[in-house]
Each structure stands twice: as structure tokens, then as C-alpha cells.
Amino acid sequence: SRFEDRFGVAPAEWHSAAGSPARRRVWREVAAGRARIVVGARSALFLPYRNLKLIIVDEEHDQSYKQEEGVIYHARDLAVLRASIEQCSIVLASATPSLETMQNAQAGKYSHLKLSGRPGVSQLPTIALADMREAAPDTGRWIGPELAAAIEQTLAAKEQALLFLNRRGYAPLVLCRACGERLKAPDSDSWLVEHRYSGKLVCHLTGFTMTKPLECPNCGARGSLAGVGPGVERLAEEVHTRFHGARVEVLSSDTVTSPDALRDLISRMENGAIDILIGTQIVAKGHNFPTLTLVGVVDADAGLRGGDLRAGERTFQLLLQVAGRAGRADKPGRAIIQTYAPESPAIALLAAGDRDAFIAYEMDQRRLVGFPPFGRLGAVILSASSAEEANESAAAFSAAQPNATGIEVWGPAPAPITILRGRHRRRFLIRSDRNVDLSAFLAAWKERVKLPSNVRVALDVEPYSFM
Ligand SMILES: [Zn+2]
Structure with missing residues (x-):
């Protein structure tokens, strides 16, 4: 494989899909110092390395590094911690770095290495906005006239198109x-x-x-x-009726359910056996399709609607990554972004191709309100089996709040997902200055309250989910 040719050894793979025997083998190889390179998911950080010299966190901005279930941790931050314990080098790599990492680079804590240009001869695609307020698709359709015309041209040139819609299923x-x-x-x-x-x-x-x-x-x-509303299955229906004879496939976690099926679809796309690929965010990951020259983002505003702290940042990163799928070989690519909010900073600066301006804008917004990376955030999520019990517990929790300076508390409020698996949820959001030990504050707060045993209290420091 390419990896072996380059580094002379095959990587040991560590992820949850591998079976227990394979994982035991990798664990032993790592402990014995025989596995020289490990490629792994988040939990690879916990392997018993003998002589760890380098950690590389690829796509460091990816929010799936935050483990939200069970033991809550952020794998990127843990990687930085492990590197400092081992006194080894660490590289956080990304074409669209997180604000946290940019802030550390600007503060001089990290050194900032810039790669100029993309690998090979490829160029960044041109990005155009299609303002859906001026040219909306017909009722029951989701592809506007501008994108439809571009798809026609792409098919006529025997090139490939990718339509991005981050919604699984037929209708949301x-x-x-x-x-x-x-x-x-x-x-x-x-x-x-x-x-x-x-x-x-x-x-x-x-x-x-x-x-x-x-x-x-x-x-x-x-x-x-x-x-x-549309999901990828409904979009495929529209594509079938409007672009006769085009070979269309859908890539989502529902349609491609195994690594083999994914490899198979990727290779058909690489070989030109697919004309139009419709995909959720799975397609954003770094595949190279030589004749893919058009990326259409069907609903650029979808990720902005939730409006949490990182909605703009996440949208910018995801759409830039998706747009970057176009024109990976010698053919220039273009991306058409359908939006009802062309003036929103994430969309406008994406179209301008100005990542630095977007990061500067977001930094200013966060600095103004003291949100991460300029302050700390924490969340308390209480859940109970009835609404009354949730309200009473939230009130008792609120009353027990310790005195502290440099800390603001909002809530309790019903969580956006108010009922989950039959449990009624209330949330507090806590902001503190950077020099406050927010974890200790939250732990001390929780200690002061005695709640019924069936009421659960979850603490989340630096939350990525606000639901
Ligand atoms: Zn009815």
C-alpha cells in the first residue's frame, strides 16, 4: 500500500470495529514497542506506548473528537496532554483549524506551520453562491436553476457532480x-x-x-x-426525474453500512461509474475523485439554524471541506452553494474564500462575550422521570449554587431536546473567565445538592452539544 511504500512499515489499526482478538494483538504489539506506527480512533490515546515520540491529530477541528457519552473527554485536548506528559511532539493538522487551536497558535503556545497549495497540481475550486431568494426551485424541488444548469454542463462534459445535503432519509x-x-x-x-x-x-x-x-x-x-423537506433519498428522487440517464448513487450511513460497501462505492466513483453522487457529511472526508468537477451544496443554511456557539464555525469548516472535493486532479472544480442567507458571515466569507477573515470575525464575536476560546463554558444537564420532578430538582440545584467570582450561570431552562428516552431534561449553561477552575466549581456545586436518587446530573466541561 501507499503507506507501507512511504514509511516501510504497515500501521497497526486501532478502532472499535476491529474485533477483540485483533485489539488484544495490537495492544500487546504496542506495549512491546513493536508497533511502530498506530493509526487509530480516539481511544488509541490510551494504549500503553513504550517510547512515544510523535502524535498527529488529523482534521483536528472535527467535533467527533469530543466524546459525549459515558466518560466525557475531548480527544484532541487529551492528545495535547499526553504529548506534554510524554514530552513528545504533536501535530494538529487541518485545512480549517478550530478557533481553540488558532487561539493557541496566535498566543504563541503552538507554532503555526502553513502548507502552501494543495498536493499535486490541483487548485481550490471557485465558489459561487446561488441566492435562493432570487431564484428558488419549483415547489417540491430542492435544486435551483443555477445548480441545475451546472449539473447539465457537468454531465455533458462527461464529468462528475457531488450534491451535498446533510440530512439522512427521505424527509426530516x-x-x-x-x-x-x-x-x-x-x-x-x-x-x-x-x-x-x-x-x-x-x-x-x-x-x-x-x-x-x-x-x-x-x-x-x-x-x-x-x-x-428534503433528505438525501428525496433529493435522489428529484435527480432521477430531472437528469435522465444519469447514474446516481446515495452515500449516507443508511445506504452504505459496511467498510467494504464504502470501499466499493468509492472505487466506482473513482472509476467514473457514477455521474452524480448524493451524500451526507460522510462525503466531506478526504476522498479524491479525479473527474469530480462540480460540488453542489443543496442547503448551506441547514447547519446555521441550530444557532449554537459553534454553528458558524462548523458550517464554514464543513462546507469548505465539501467544496474542496471538486477539482482534485488536473480539471478545475467549482462549487455552487445554495443559500437563503448569503450575507451571513460564514457563507459570505466562504464564497470569498477568505478563511483568515472568517476566523478573525468569529474570534471577535467570541471575545466580546467571553466565550471559548476566550473563556470557559460548562453545562449541567438534569434529567428526571417527570416534568414536576425535573423542575423541583432544577430549582433545588439552582438554590445550591456556590458563590464565586468570574462565573455566570444561565438557567435552569428546558433543554432543546426536552424529553429524551422518557426523561425530562433541564439545562444550566455556565460561563467563566479562563483563569477559573470551572471543573472544580461544577463538582463542588454538585456536591452541595442532595437530589432524589432517580434524578441524574451530568456535568459537561466545554460542551460541544447544546441539546
Ligand atoms: Zn391528523
């Missing part, structure tokens, strides 16, 4: 046209997503699945339930 919402009921998961406060390929309604939070009912569960009307 199912609505009763008779009574207006929106179908929710029975035990969670989240909309059920219609999946046509599997014929199911799915809760993407908990994995709850049911067959789509024939009658509205609220008013009993027959055949009244309709999917609202």
Missing part, C-alpha cells in the same frame, strides 16, 4: 395534512424522520424505529401523512 419531518400533527418519537422530543428505502420512521437521536402508519395517530385521517 412527517406532518398530517388533515390536522397538522407532527409525528414525534413516543419517548423523545424529536421529530421522526421518514426513510423510504427502508419504509420506516426513525428517531435519529435514539434509533427508535416504526413502520409508517396508514392513519394519523392524532386524528385518524387515512393517507394524510406527508414528508416535509
